[in-house]
Amino acid sequence: MNDTVKLERPDAASESAGQTPYSAWMQTDLLHALQHPVSDHPGEHAWIASVQVSELYWMLIIKELQTAQMQLRANDLSEACKTLKRVVGHHEPLNATWRSIAWMTPTDLLAILSRVQAKYGKDTALQGWAYRQMVYLLGIKQADHLQHFTPQPQRWTQLNKALYEPSVYDDVLAYLNRNGFPVSAAVLERDFSVPYQSDKSVEKIWRDVYADPNQNLELQQLGETLADIAEGFSMWKYLHLMATRRTFGARPAYFGTEGIAWLKPTMDEIPFPELWSARGFIGDPPAVCPHMTK
Ligand code: HEM
DSSP: OOOSOOOOOOOHHHHHTTOOHHHHHHTHHHHTTOOOOSSOOTTHHHHHHHHHHHHHHHHHHHHHHHHHHHHHHTTOHHHHHHHHHHHHHHHHHHHHHHHHTTTOOHHHHHHHHHHHHHHHOSOOGGGOHHHHHHHHHTTOOOGGGGGGGTTOHHHHHHHHHHHHSOOHHHHHHHHHHHTTOOOOHHHHTSOTTSOOOOOHHHHHHHHHHHHSTTSSHHHHHHHHHHHHHHHHHHHHHHHHHHHHHHHTTTOBOTTSSBHHHHHGGGGGOOSSHHHHHGGGTTTOOOOOOGGGGO
16 A cells, blocks of 8 residues: 555665755755756746645645555544544645745746746646545546556556555445444445445435434544545635636636636535535434324
8 A cells, every 4th residue: 555655765874974864854955956947937936846845745645544544444443533633734734835826827827837838748737646646545536537647657557556446435434334334335345446426325324423412423523524624625626726717717728628617527526425415414303203293
């Protein structure tokens, strides 16, 4: 599972030669050598730093989600909740990165993007594998995104594996199933690579978890933490959509179709679907026999 990042790394001795303990630990020389602007626009550095920081947070979230999966599989719900709470926190600085590039007008953005295209060819952030792996782990599985990684066979293989593996939500459902809330075999044993279909029996499980405010408290906490994660993720997509409106308008984007039109439907891809749909009846008074009203 932890094969996400495999890079050639120097051995520890050569890594710390000519370094202070801080610079060796934080790899500051390497880190600050990673920004290579392609234009003479004074804001490009802010763009690169903002995207690179986002990449770091996506990877951090991937690792946390994978850890939570292991903890759920070991039936350690309280540790899994602690790990997932960290993910909620990571979304805050991740979403704040948008402030760093909020100054951009279309003229600014296009000045930079035209230089990127001239130097590297036609790019799209859909070619970012860390974001896609995070999205797969959150349970939003769409195989067609793999097409962007054929030039990077190692990343294609990694993502293809993630596509077929259970998401965090699948591990949550398996945990519920092992702990008194039976989930149907059709859900538990389905092909994980195809988009998840909402299931009525899972919706009912969430209703039962929340039915009594004084029972299943740890599971309710899990549900609320997952809801926070889904909110943080959706907030990122909303901020991205607004940034696109501000800097790009209704221009055609990577696929030749209008960028905003491509992005808008992704706003409805909210992780953990039954956790949301069950809220349409969680808390409803129990159905009573009409004859009892007398
Ligand atoms: C502010 C200017 C930006 C514009 C105009 C823009 C535009 C777009 C558009 C039109 C798409 C749809 C696919 C395509 O046609 O390429 C897209 C996807 C995406 N962009 Fe951006 N983007 C911007 C900034 C960013 C930044 C700063 C990041 C990363 C920090 C980013 C990450 C992504 C990701 C991850 C996707 C895939 C979304 C998904 O699959 O739901 N974008 N962007």
